[in-house]
Amino acid sequence: MSESLRPRRRPNRLGWGIGILLVIGGLVAGFFWFNRNPSSTNPRLNYALTRPQRGPISAVVNASGTIQPQQVLDLTFTSSGLISEVLVKIGDTVSAGQPLARLDTRDLELRVEQSAAQLAQAQANLDRLRAGPTEADIAAADAQLAQAQAQLRQTMGNVTEQDLAAARAQVEQARANLERLLGGPKASEVIQAQAQVDQAIAALQSQRDSLSAAKTRAESQLFQAANTLRDRQAEYSRIYNDNREREQQLARFGQSLPQSALDNEAAALRAVQNAEEQMRQAQVAYEQAKQAEITGIAQAEAQVRSAQANLDRVLAGADRDQIAAARAQLAQAEANLNKLLGDQRAGSLAAAQAAVASAQANLQRVKAPPSDADLASAEAQVANARASLAQAQLALERATLVAPINGVVAEVNLEVGELYNAARPAIVLADLSGYYVDVTVDEIDVAQIAVGQQVILTLDALPNLELRGTVARINPLSTVQSGVTAYIVRIVTNDPPAAVRPGMSASADIIVAEKSEALVVPRRAIRAERGQFFVDVTADPGLCEVDIAQRPLQPVTQAIAVQLGLSNEQIIEITSGNLDENSCIYVPGIDARFNFFGGGPPPGVRNR
Incomplete structure (x- = not known):
């Protein structure tokens, strides 16, 4: 009983072809039989009789679409x-x-190695600054001080003109060095360092402008792709709705939709799919432009910080240790000159004392912590090297x-x-573990649909296969084509058989309500009159058991008022009215041999 009450499926074309041949054969056989039996004049009856039946009924909303893989990715x-x-x-x-x-990847691997070496060098410089002098540096300064102290106890030899000239030159050089340190950084050095800062800032702004422009172009292309997709969707919905309306009109006269109309609908669908792919590619380009903007600006900002740290170091000038060392060098040169010009012993003593002072100043400088400017410069170099390494590694991964x-x-x-x-696309990857079908449901039927409802899917290419699915989502926004408001409903099905292929046409029966026990009659038996529904029954209930050849041309009938319940394309529930399983229902305009509960159209009528 349950099989006979299920919604009628799309017929197998091969089965219909065989059926047509059988009908033609029957007509030929009937022609010969009629010629051999001229007394047979009983015309074909233009009505059918059937009895109500009890059994389950499912109310469904019918829609159609194309089955698609759960996910398709274009990899580039x-x-x-x-x-x-x-x-x-x-x-x-x-x-x-x-x-x-x-x-x-050979070139990319070399770039990674080069960037890693630059980062290691920059990090080593920073670590050296933070860690302070090594034991070797301190030992060297200590040795220099010990040598100066030993020199203090020594005396110099005879003085020559060349010694005097060299001593005077050393004094002038030491004095010039001290004056340079006391006078602060040179204007040329400051100008050069400031120019580097200005250049880095300009490069940062240029990077921001160019990357922002690229992102804006990508965003504009994404917007254009979205508009194109909406236009293609609107055109497809218009053609689809026009075809369905025309299909219904032609069905009244037993005709089907022309192939050209179906081809136009398929072409519009392909245009929608192409527009969807273009929009996906535009989305990928937009995401890449955003990431490029972030990485490029970070690198330019690191360059600005490095240039600013260098400028700060130049503006800071010489520190106290450097000035003390310069003073000691000047004193040592003057003492050496005095030694050569005056008392040899006194001059040698003064020179040795100056050498000791110089060595002591150098030792203090070595032990002193690094300046803030030096640390900032070293940290900026590490940040820049780390960003370059990350960019090279990302390029290698991609x-x-x-x-x-x-x-x-x-x-x-x-x-x-x-x-x-x-x-x-380099490679196209499809997830075939599940499929989905997007169908269009008008505003009248969509109110009956809810997420999670069961769906029966049938495929034109596999008419004997039924797929079980569920309603996964209902688009919250509607679309309007040709004045009809509709909504996109997505149906998903998992673990499909291997015979299912993407792109196959699918019909969906969305089960919106079910009853396990109901009194049902064929939909064609219901007629409406002044807002009331009626079923015509024969005055003789036993007429349903009479052989078709013995039935009258027009039986006596009476109208029974009824109340209706659940329905689908084939049957409808009777909730009240003077009907039961013994009633004999009269259905005009139908071949008498048609089985309303057995599936299939009457002879000469094509199911849509």
């Missing part, structure tokens, strides 16, 4: 290069994280195309040794 490389490896082929099953293809999900390789557009062409 983010940079150009030679293809070195293609690790998969069409039809391969891959896991998330599995490498699919690689570019030639040279290997990795599967982001579990799926099946649907398309491979790569050849080893060729230069990668970004105009086409």
